[in-house]
Amino acid sequence: MSFETFEKDGLIYRKITEDDIPKILAFTDIFLRRDYLVRKPELIVKIKIGEMIGVFDKKKLIAWGSMGKNKKLWNLLVHPKYRGKKIGENIVMKLKPDYIRSKMDQSTGDPTKFYEKIGYKIIQEKIGRKKNINLMIKEDLLEKN
Numbered sequence: 253m254s255f256e257t258f259e260k261d262g263l264i265y266r267k268i269t270e271d272d273i274p275k276i277l278a279f280t281d282i283f284l285r286r287d288y289l290v291r292k293p294e295l296i297v298k299i300k301i302g303e304m305i306g307v308f309d310k311k312k313l314i315a316w317g318s319m320g321k322n323k324k325l326w327n328l329l330v331h332p333k334y335r336g337k338k339i340g341e342n343i344v345m346k347l348k349p350d351y352i353r354s355k356m357d358q359s360t361g362d363p364t365k366f367y368e369k370i371g372y373k374i375i376q377e378k379i380g381r382k383k384n385i386n387l388m389i390k391e392d393l394l395e396k397n
């Protein structure tokens with residue numbers, strides 16, 4: 253993983269290890285359950301082959317993001333009480349994904365505008381079997397092509 257642990261606004265951003273798995277399972281079970289059930293085998297693989305970052309308020313996990321080796325963002329979730337404080341943006345800026353599949357029909361709303369705000373552009377709209385995904389790319393990559 254290409255980043256060191258750092259502190260920002262009193263929160264710790266650090267790499268996730270297998271020891272954190274119970275915390276991620278509990279966190280996603282509460283705040284992501286209506287959209288997607290995260291399972292332990294999936295996390296073990298993602299920690300091994302991808303990049304995973306957790307944000308902690310003291311020992312409490314309050315945000316989580318992960319990305320594959322192909323630079324595609326896999327997951328991003330901020331605790332509802334901590335939203336709107338740039339934590340989601342900070343995670344994306346650290347992971348620096350090239351591509352994002354923004355699921356428009358999440359129970360918490362469509363995050364597409366969030367990604368647009370932080371520098372991503374839709375390249376394919378309403379894709380997938382359910383036509384509920386916007387494929388987005390980092391704006392500066394688009395400018396290079």
Ligand SMILES: CC(C)(COP(=O)(O)OP(=O)(O)OC[C@H]1O[C@@H](n2cnc3c(N)ncnc32)[C@H](O)[C@@H]1OP(=O)(O)O)[C@@H](O)C(=O)NCCC(=O)NCCS
Pocket residue numbers: 327328329330331334335336337338339340341342353354355358360361362363365366369370
């Ligand atoms: C989407 C999510 C990750 C955003 O995280 P966050 O920490 O609340 O967002 P930030 O505070 O970093 O927001 C950065 C900017 O985007 C804006 N923004 C955030 N969510 C937004 C939304 N849903 N619509 C429009 N703008 C939004 C913020 O106002 C902020 O703008 P500013 O720079 O003008 O102040 C968070 O709301 C979340 O966990 N949602 C549920 C899960 C989810 O949808 N994950 C994405 C999976 S594809």
